[in-house]
Amino acid sequence: MADGTNGHGQVQRDIDTTTPHSARIWNYWLGGKDNYEADREAGDEFLAIYPGQRDKARACRHFLLRTVRYLVIEQKVRQFLDIGTGLPTANNTHEVAQRDAPESRIVYVDNDPLVLAHARALLTSTPEGITNYIDADLHDPESIMAEAGKTLDFSQPIALLLIGVLGHIQDYDEARSIVSRLLGALPAGSYLVQCDGDDTSPAYVAALERYRDSGGVPYNVRSREQIRGFYQGLELVEPGVVPIQHWRPEPNIFGEPPAVAEFGGVGRKS
Template sequence: MPDSNPQVADAADIRARIDTTKPHSARFWNYFVGGKDNYEVDREIGDQIKEIFPGLVDVAVASRAFLGRAVTHLAGEVGIRQFLDIGTGLPTADNTHQVAQRVAPDARIVYVDNDPIVLAHANALLTSTPEGRTAYLDADLYDPDSVLEAAKGTLDFSQPVALIILNTLGHVADYERARGLVNRLMAGLPSGSHLVISDSTATSEGMIAASEAYNSSGAVPYYVRSVDEIAGFFDGLELVEPGVVQVTAWRAEEGDSVNSKVAVDAYGAVGRKA
């Protein structure tokens, strides 16, 4: 059964915080991966960006596939049974808990977000196998100590945890601040824990133009970074092979739905804390 979680905001508060007049990153991404939880304003900017840079759709789909492969590897090959997913986004197919518990039914997952759109869909995420547990926290990446403390209600911090931060750190404008947040979160996790990160990268003129168009739309800005900056989030960790690569190339297998030979402007990696 899912944990009871008083930190999820009540329905009236959530509705009051939702703004449907401006594009929204979670709804925008949901539109790109074929979801239905988006509004006309999100589809309009999405269609504009598709015209500027159609490859962003590939980034959205490939990033989701990377999540699935990374979680499958950690739950299946490494034996991780605890996952802390920050900046969860809107639920689609193969969310972290679904992938992890398909491999390991006793896996425990904590989702973290403070976005009202995402919180409105929290109930869709609050499902679990009988053997495992799934919880949802209304908490903020900018307050890592509170995130870690709240997660202890579900996760056992004497055992390894996989920290997942996908397509979220780009919202932190200052790179050093973003690194500091990641470092603080990893510092609170035990030896054997893993870090999973992917983000869009400034590796083509099309992606840079798409980022600029999105940031001028009124949505919360998202800053694309260099590959070296993505790699910097893993300083001090042992990179899991093949290291920091395009998300389509991370442990891709023959027959995967996303072609590993497709170049995308998104890089990711998995690192282990010694």
């Protein structure tokens, strides 16, 4: 666009292809093509230390699929706020939700310029539903909610998705505050869907330390008790906050899913 916007009134920023970025590295781990040499190099270095990271990336995607489908089918949730969207891939939130409930409304939030450049791929929707994309920062939950209110009906339940993003908030108290402020703006009957890397795998922790030295935005692992703390005051959906491969697993031809250092669950706001 000649005016420097992406066609949705949001400013298009330059993309730094020389510094690895987590969204593009995850795209690489998931087999996508929206990444650069710096991302692939960082991704390969990570895998050399923690080979299970590709399994972890897939497990997070499957966790997203199962939780969204549960909320749509069993809880009749029709609105989703997906913060830290990442790059479009298979089974994006709107695709999963609208597959079973075409009238679903989805708002995506991210602040990576490459995600912004690909926002149109996220803005596809059924005729009955709506998708929108907000270029915003997780550190500013009030702005996120103000913009989301232009698409979502805050008098009806909303599912807040924070999939693998709170680790980018270094200070735990700040992360707790952000979650609390986001949930505080949502009506009763809304849900938190969240997962993040935990500190149970020394190899995973070591790989993150190496990634920190690469110039990318650091990701901070937390204890499982800290991750449970994000759900304070919420009614947990069974089986609670658990390793994500154990959250309502589904039968598959590959047998038991591999263990991954990722912890999360679903909680309901009363």
